[in-house]
Amino acid sequence: MPYEWIEPANQDRDATPPVAELHCWPYRSLPRRDMVLFIGATATLVALPLLTVIGSPVLWGLLPFFLLMLAAVWYALERSYRDGEILEELRLTPDEISIDRHNPRGPDQHWQANPYWVQVALDEKDGPVENYVTLSGNGREVELGAFLTPEERANLYGELRDRLSAARQ
Structure with a gap:
């Protein structure tokens, strides 16, 4: 799959450990x-x-x-x-969720919010693409993984919703 969840490594007790980290990239059919x-x-x-x-x-x-x-x-x-050198990195901690999108020809984009207030939405038919995944919080709505297939976006939505609810506890 062209996205992967990176489990946090053991860190210092003083540092806030990330709950999860996600990397998304476009699929390459021709290496x-x-x-x-x-x-x-x-x-x-x-x-x-x-x-x-x-x-x-x-x-x-x-x-x-x-x-x-x-x-x-x-x-x-x-x-x-x-x-196709797009990379989206989502980092989730108990205090913050952030997305960094590295664009191939343009400035990088950054979004962050408090995970308690973030809403994850899946527009099955109404979005620009089928199964359009968005996160809204901190006064903005951002897309995640628009270059993924509809099935991958649906899976990502479920996984992201579960991890976000786990981070809120």
Whole structure:
């Protein structure tokens, strides 16, 4: 799953131990290693027709377009990887809940509130995506895990609701 709960390690008695910590990130269907294999296979398949024109001036006319196409595919995949470097970190302590969202092209976003007053909501159909998870508190409403699948967001909602109620006790 593209999110994980990190259980707190044993800490000093003086420090306020976190109840839970959550990290969310977008799912990667094409790992970096496979991206290189994909580019190689694409180059091979597209270059096969060029074998028929080796030794003729037509090759030099088609070659720039072939290289431009490969560069465009490489750029598009790299851009997709950069855009997918989103990381959302939720930290829950008895006194505070906070979310830090690290955006790939933009400033980081931060939200915090008292967990006693935070409401967790799941909009099954009315949100921008199916099973839209939001937290509201401290005068703001923030989304969590909008890039997850609907099933993962529904699971996350249940887990987050349980951990939040445990932190309130």
